[in-house]
Amino acid sequence: MPTVGELTAPYANFMLGPRSGAGVCESCFNFTSGYARCYACTRNQTWLDAVLPISYSVAHEQLHHALAGYKRLTGEVARRLRIELAAVLWRFLAEHEACLAHAAAAARFELVTTVPSGDRARDQRHPLRFVAGLVGPVGQRGERLLRRSSTGAGGRSFDAAKFEPLRALANESVLLIDDTWTTGASAQSAAAALKAAGAGPVAAVVIGRHVNREWHENDRRLHALSRPFAWETCALCARDG
Numbered sequence: 001m002p003t004v005g006e007l008t009a010p011y012a013n014f015m016l017g018p019r020s021g022a023g024v025c026e027s028c029f030n031f032t033s034g035y036a037r038c039y040a041c042t043r044n045q046t047w048l049d050a051v052l053p054i055s056y057s058v059a060h061e062q063l064h065h066a067l068a069g070y071k072r073l074t075g076e077v078a079r080r081l082r083i084e085l086a087a088v089l090w091r092f093l094a095e096h097e098a099c100l101a102h103a104a105a106a107a108r109f110e111l112v113t114t115v116p117s118g119d120r121a122r123d124q125r126h127p128l129r130f131v132a133g134l135v136g137p138v139g140q141r142g143e144r145l146l147r148r149s150s151t152g153a154g155g156r157s158f159d160a161a162k163f164e165p166l167r168a169l170a171n172e173s174v175l176l177i178d179d180t181w182t183t184g185a186s187a188q189s190a191a192a193a194l195k196a197a198g199a200g201p202v203a204a205v206v207i208g209r210h211v212n213r214e215w216h217e218n219d220r221r222l223h224a225l226s227r228p229f230a231w232e233t234c235a236l237c238a239r240d241g
């Protein structure tokens, strides 16, 4: 059985850790053309107390393929990708879950859950739930807290009714796990549902923060990020020194 270190080693060759700074969105680490927050973060309602992307994910590049493939593919290839992505989450959360809790003003996360699939029929067997179930640091805190509602609108925009809670919460802090972040509408909708159910601080860790290499100066900015990926530093602890 390969170790977490062995499973994640190849990912260090292509993962690109976000870093805060001028022209980086202060909430989701998207590149902006000089603004403190990106367009989507100014437009969406903000329910998440903090967001921590592990890496940028660029269309048609390796992490993008892994994040699409673990859901779309089947058989041995899909199984391998799921184990690798679980190992990436495992290794990252073991080092940086505390950084995210600190940013969300929580002592620790009492509950850990995933953002449900946008597709109600697929929600029960969402591969992300399988992946999250393998992540050691999540341990006994993992619980399915949300499901796709039948009333909420589809699509990619923020909708507080998109997800519905499976039980009431009593001010517990919640760590939301998602695979990708494009506009953040899905994770913000999930956070809104958790808060409506009574959650305390809610923060999201996402594996890949999608960026478009062709937009503005993104290609140059992606090239300027340090390689290989540094497991010992995340976007939050790098910012806070």
Ligand SMILES: [Zn+2]
Residues within 6 Å of the ligand: 025, 026, 027, 028, 029, 030, 037, 038, 039, 040, 041
């Ligand atoms: Zn943003």
Ligand SMILES: [Zn+2]
Residues within 6 Å of the ligand: 095, 096, 099, 232, 233, 234, 235, 236, 237, 238
């Ligand atoms: Zn950190």
